[in-house]
Amino acid sequence: ETGVTQTPRHLVMGMTNKKSLKCEQHLGHNAMYWYKQSAKKPLELMFVYNFKEQTENNSVPSRFSPECPNSSHLFLHLHTLQPEDSALYLCASSQGGRGNTGELFFGEGSRLTVL
């Protein structure tokens, strides 16, 4: 148990579907992240939120839409995805602002398959 919970753990969707991934952290952190992990590629940073404000969008296609309603919750809304978007999506949290030591705490990930 890492203190970061992701749901669903597995998701299969068609290219025309709309779905959402959810992440919740119980660590009192102020920064939350979405990373994408594909086979044979480094973990790719997608989005960063600090104190509920998006501070980084790493050139992610608009078919991925993040939402951070508060410091404990982070969503990734998915629509009209492509098969190449199939991957493990990892959520992470950390201390934000000046308390940030760089250490990230990861969730178990959501394994997404796009048919």
Added chain:
Amino acid sequence: EDKVVQSPLSLVVHEGDTVTLNCSYEVTNFRSLLWYKQEKKAPTFLFMLTSSGIEKKSGRLSSILDKKELFSILNITATQTGDSAIYLCAHNQAGTALIFGKGTTLSVSS
């Protein structure tokens, strides 16, 4: 262009062997270098290195950073099958989130 390069990408050893995993990085506003272990899903934190030449140790695992040559190594002595995992190296630059390498997949056979 990769900013964090890990080698080897995969490694197969026998139980009891000692392994050394390598990580080199580009430097821009360096803050720290981190190592993670990923067994099934969630990467778990191993070490954070900020100063050159100071070894961090946890059981059979140890790591050291060379800020002049821009690399770090992770050593695992007397490997066990439970050490089989992907080992991830990440560079923390000021003002950005962690930048990860591709990882080294270690397989330890009994």
